[in-house]
Amino acid sequence: MASVIRGNVALQPSYFTSSVYVKALREDITTLVHNFHEQYKEDNTKPFALFKTLWNAQGWKWMHFKVFDSRTRETFLNVTVRLFLERMVKTQAPFTRTVALFALYTFFNTQPSGSAPPLRGLSHIPIPIDQYTSLIALPSTLTTPYLTPLQPFASYVVSALVNAQAFHLLPSSDFGALNPRDVPREIFVEEGLIDSNQPQRKGHQSKRDKVIKARTALDAVGRWLEQTPSTSDVRNTSVQYQTRKTRLLQEIGPESTSLREVSQGVVDRLREAQETMEGEVEVWPGLARLQAASESAGGMLRLLQ
Structure with a gap:
C-alpha cells in the first residue's frame, strides 16, 4: 500500500x-x-x-x-x-x-x-x-x-x-496606502443570520433589517418628542442655569485652572467609557465639542453661551 x-x-x-x-x-x-x-x-x-x-x-x-x-x-x-x-x-x-x-x-x-x-x-x-x-x-x-x-x-x-x-x-x-485599504476586508456572517427571503451580501443589511431599524428609530423620536418639555420650560431652565453659572464663575474666578482640570477629567472618562463600549455604540461626535470646551476658561460651563 x-x-x-x-x-x-x-x-x-x-x-x-x-x-x-x-x-x-x-x-x-x-x-x-x-x-x-x-x-x-x-x-x-x-x-x-x-x-x-x-x-x-x-x-x-x-x-x-x-x-x-x-x-x-x-x-x-x-x-x-x-x-x-x-x-x-x-x-x-x-x-x-x-x-x-x-x-x-x-x-x-x-x-x-x-x-x-x-x-x-x-x-x-x-x-x-x-x-x-x-x-x-x-x-x-x-x-x-x-x-x-x-x-x-x-x-x-x-x-x-x-x-x-x-x-x-x-x-x-x-x-489609503495601507494594504488592504480597510480592515476587516472579509466579513464573516454566521449561518442562519441572513434573511433567507432576501439575497444579501456579506456585511450588508437586508432591506427588511433596514425597514425594522428605521421604524425603531422613528418610534424612538416620537417617544422623545412626547417627553420633551415645552419651549417656555426650556427657556426658564436656561435662564436659571445662566444665573447660577455666572455666580459660580464670580466665586472661583473665570481664569481658574480647576474647572479646566475637572472638565478634562470628565472628557477622559467619557473617552474611556466609549472605548470600553466599542462595537456596541456608535462614536459620539459630542466628544470633540466637550474637548474644545474643557480647554477654555470656565471649562464645560462654557458649553451653553
Whole structure:
C-alpha cells in the first residue's frame, strides 16, 4: 500500500484580514487598556514595568507563535501592528494612545530570533505620515497630573523606535496606502443570520433589517418628542442655569485652572467609557465639542453661551 503523506494545516492570510481576527484583536486591545487603567489607578510609580507584567499575565507574550507559515505570518504581523497604530490616532484618549504605544513597542521588539527554522519577522512598521507625526508628538500631550508619570516612558519608547528606524513611512491616511485599504476586508456572517427571503451580501443589511431599524428609530423620536418639555420650560431652565453659572464663575474666578482640570477629567472618562463600549455604540461626535470646551476658561460651563 502506498504511503500517504499528511499535509500540514495552515491558516490563510485572509484569516488575519477578516472580521474574525480583527474584531477579536480589537476587543483584546480594549481589554488590555481597561485592565492597565485599573491597575495604574492603584500604583503609577512604575507604569512600564506594570504594563510588562500585565502583558505577560494576559498571554500577549505568546502572540508571535500564532502562525509559522511565512506568507500568512507576514499578513498577521502587518495587521497586528496596524491595529495597535489605530489606537494611537488623535481621536483616541491620551491614556489609550500611550498603552497602544507600549503594546506596539513590546510586540515589535519581542519578535523571535535565532529559531530553527527561522520565523519571518517584521523589519519595519508601515505607518502613514500623519499618524507618524501624531505619534512623535504623543509624549508632549501627557501633561495632566494623572498622565505625567507616563510621559518619560512614552518619550523613551518613541525615541527608541525612531532611533532604530523601525518605521516605514507611507502617504497620508487619506490616500489609503495601507494594504488592504480597510480592515476587516472579509466579513464573516454566521449561518442562519441572513434573511433567507432576501439575497444579501456579506456585511450588508437586508432591506427588511433596514425597514425594522428605521421604524425603531422613528418610534424612538416620537417617544422623545412626547417627553420633551415645552419651549417656555426650556427657556426658564436656561435662564436659571445662566444665573447660577455666572455666580459660580464670580466665586472661583473665570481664569481658574480647576474647572479646566475637572472638565478634562470628565472628557477622559467619557473617552474611556466609549472605548470600553466599542462595537456596541456608535462614536459620539459630542466628544470633540466637550474637548474644545474643557480647554477654555470656565471649562464645560462654557458649553451653553
